Amino acid sequence: MDTQTPARLKLDDLPDAPGVYLYRDRRGAIVYVGKARSLKGRVRSYFQESSAGQAPKTDALLDEIHDLEYIVTRTEVEALILENNLIKKERPRFNIRLRDDKNFPYLKMTTAERFPRVVLVRRARLDGNAYFGPYVPASTARRTIQMVARHFKVATCYLEDMDGTRPRPCLLYQLNQCLGPCAGLVDDAEYAQAVQDARLFLEGRNRDLLKSLKDKMARAAAEERFEAAAHYRDLVKGLQTAHVKQRIASVGLEEEDYVAFHREGGLASVQIFQMRGGQVQARREFSFEGIREGDDEFLSTCLTRYYESVEYIPKTICVPVDPASREVLEEWLSGRKGSGVTVLAPRRGPRRRLLETAAKNAGISFEAMFRAPHTYGVEILEGLQDTLGLDEPPHRIECFDISHIQGSDQVASMVAWEAGRPKRSDYRRFKIKTVEGSDDFAAMGEVVGRRYARQLQEGKDLPDLVLIDGGKGQLSSAVAVLETLGVGHLQVAAIAKREEEVFLDGRRDSVRIPHDSPILHLIQRIRDEAHRFAVTYHRRTRSKRLLSTELTTIEGVGPRRARPLLRRSGSVQAVREAPLESVAEAVGQGLAERIKTRLERGQSGSSVI
Numbered sequence: 001m002d003t004q005t006p007a008r009l010k011l012d013d014l015p016d017a018p019g020v021y022l023y024r025d026r027r028g029a030i031v032y033v034g035k036a037r038s039l040k041g042r043v044r045s046y047f048q049e050s051s052a053g054q055a056p057k058t059d060a061l062l063d064e065i066h067d068l069e070y071i072v073t074r075t076e077v078e079a080l081i082l083e084n085n086l087i088k089k090e091r092p093r094f095n096i097r098l099r100d101d102k103n104f105p106y107l108k109m110t111t112a113e114r115f116p117r118v119v120l121v122r123r124a125r126l127d128g129n130a131y132f133g134p135y136v137p138a139s140t141a142r143r144t145i146q147m148v149a150r151h152f153k154v155a156t157c158y159l160e161d162m163d164g165t166r167p168r169p170c171l172l173y174q175l176n177q178c179l180g181p182c183a184g185l186v187d188d189a190e191y192a193q194a195v196q197d198a199r200l201f202l203e204g205r206n207r208d209l210l211k212s213l214k215d216k217m218a219r220a221a222a223e224e225r226f227e228a229a230a231h232y233r234d235l236v237k238g239l240q241t242a243h244v245k246q247r248i249a250s251v252g253l254e255e256e257d258y259v260a261f262h263r264e265g266g267l268a269s270v271q272i273f274q275m276r277g278g279q280v281q282a283r284r285e286f287s288f289e290g291i292r293e294g295d296d297e298f299l300s301t302c303l304t305r306y307y308e309s310v311e312y313i314p315k316t317i318c319v320p321v322d323p324a325s326r327e328v329l330e331e332w333l334s335g336r337k338g339s340g341v342t343v344l345a346p347r348r349g350p351r352r353r354l355l356e357t358a359a360k361n362a363g364i365s366f367e368a369m370f371r372a373p374h375t376y377g378v379e380i381l382e383g384l385q386d387t388l389g390l391d392e393p394p395h396r397i398e399c400f401d402i403s404h405i406q407g408s409d410q411v412a413s414m415v416a417w418e419a420g421r422p423k424r425s426d427y428r429r430f431k432i433k434t435v436e437g438s439d440d441f442a443a444m445g446e447v448v449g450r451r452y453a454r455q456l457q458e459g460k461d462l463p464d465l466v467l468i469d470g471g472k473g474q475l476s477s478a479v480a481v482l483e484t485l486g487v488g489h490l491q492v493a494a495i496a497k498r499e500e501e502v503f504l505d506g507r508r509d510s511v512r513i514p515h516d517s518p519i520l521h522l523i524q525r526i527r528d529e530a531h532r533f534a535v536t537y538h539r540r541t542r543s544k545r546l547l548s549t550e551l552t553t554i555e556g557v558g559p560r561r562a563r564p565l566l567r568r569s570g571s572v573q574a575v576r577e578a579p580l581e582s583v584a585e586a587v588g589q590g591l592a593e594r595i596k597t598r599l600e601r602g603q604s605g606s607s608v609i
Helices: 007-013 039-046 056-064 076-090 138-152 188-202 206-222 226-241 295-309 326-337 349-375 377-388 440-457 472-484 518-547 559-569 572-577 580-587 589-601
Strands: 019-024 030-036 067-072 097-100 106-109 118-121 130-132 255-264 267-276 279-289 316-318 342-344 396-405 408-418 428-431 465-469 492-496 501-504
Touching (some): 030 076, 039 067, 076 295, 106 138, 130 188, 255 295, 267 295, 267 349, 279 295, 326 342, 377 518, 408 518, 428 518, 440 465, 465 518, 472 492, 472 501, 559 580
Parallel strands (some): 255 316
Antiparallel strands (some): 019 030, 097 279
16 A cells, blocks of 8 residues: 555545554654444445534644555454554544543452562553452552452562572561562462452452362362361451442342443443452443544444453343444353353343442532533632632633744634633634734734723623633733733633643742642643634644635535645645546546636636645
């Protein structure tokens, strides 16, 4: 495949077969990886006229696509596996991102070591190790890891090398809470059996564990190893009596996962309840960003990402809606498990009620992950007041940003936040009218002046804090305009991107806020929202200007006709030089002849882009 051929010129060569497609930008970097039942239908759908005006993330992706590659597979399952491997390897920025929760601790059982160990960690990662939890409260995790050491004697230390070369074992071995693999005091088979028992315990599979322990107890007694038999007897007795109370329990739901999510736009929080032995033994929590798929495709992607990263897959997975390509997903899951796996979307009964509980938890998690950082609360606003030396907590904050490319198509944005959350109905966009060239200081002064002159004219309330995206120059321009309007009392601050430092009027030195401070996070979030809003408006403005070309002056050629032609060829000059047959493929023979005639005569007089 010629990697220099623009993506659009390859559309006709796409096969009607399952596979994986990769979009590359002009630098050759992979920006998106996707799978398809039919490469021809799926990839071509991105470039159809009906795709215009869809989600901003999709529009942004289309702006980045320059080249296309594809890999044909025999089945959809192979495409699913290949897509997942490529995403893990390349980490394209337009594929949805999975963020693991880190509020409560997990227990990690290593899998790549000769002698696995169990350690307490604050974050579960998709790194191939086995994770259990999260444990709520955190003390439960510490008690659990103590039980692992005391009853199963699996190593729980962080720093020791488990290679059997240590001169003597550590204190845990002396306390009879470790088998001493670091000093070579246990063989591989015995230690592997201990790890297997510990894993059954951590997974909540007590029925399987009790059977294994009773068999060992009987075997030890028959071999007259009475001390070992007594140990297994006590462990069986402890497991039978020391049940952890569960809020959710059900007979008949022995080995199932319940996956539910709460989604708003491109953001989602996912909860996975792990039912083992009729009880919910663990919960996993994830968040996704940058989602552009429908709920069914998102759920399919979510299940693929999660179950590719875990070793144990239950025989039944309950979900709120049928995922896309469910049969393909079940086939892939069954292949990983080695036995049949069913993906079920129950409509009623105990399974549905448990899904509703998981969905409620997902909603709560969504608030904590995505909305709580916006809400911040009175304490953070009061902290912002103290940090910046403001007169009062800034209940309403308005933030400005300028966007342009080397001075062309200059626009500005203003976003408003009230009580620590965005108030999108008050967002405003501005076209720069009085400033020529690249002068961010003057542009900022114009926009701030226009905004508050109108507010004063209409008798509307002013904000408690005006936030400027920029440094001292932008800050000075804004303050000078406000003083001219007679509202110099307004509190104004600017945040510079490079060092994330905050500048205040009248203070020579900047304010440095710790990078882990929620106060800085609030300022950054407002600034980033203003930047996003400005860039989106700038792209739209620039796109409209670029479409006002020689093409749109030709009868029968409007923006709808010009857009695909320019995307295909790259410029008006390229259209002028292209063969008639190539232009006809995009717009039809009659219109192509008219376009070529006008362009060759140069009757428009418009500048070529």
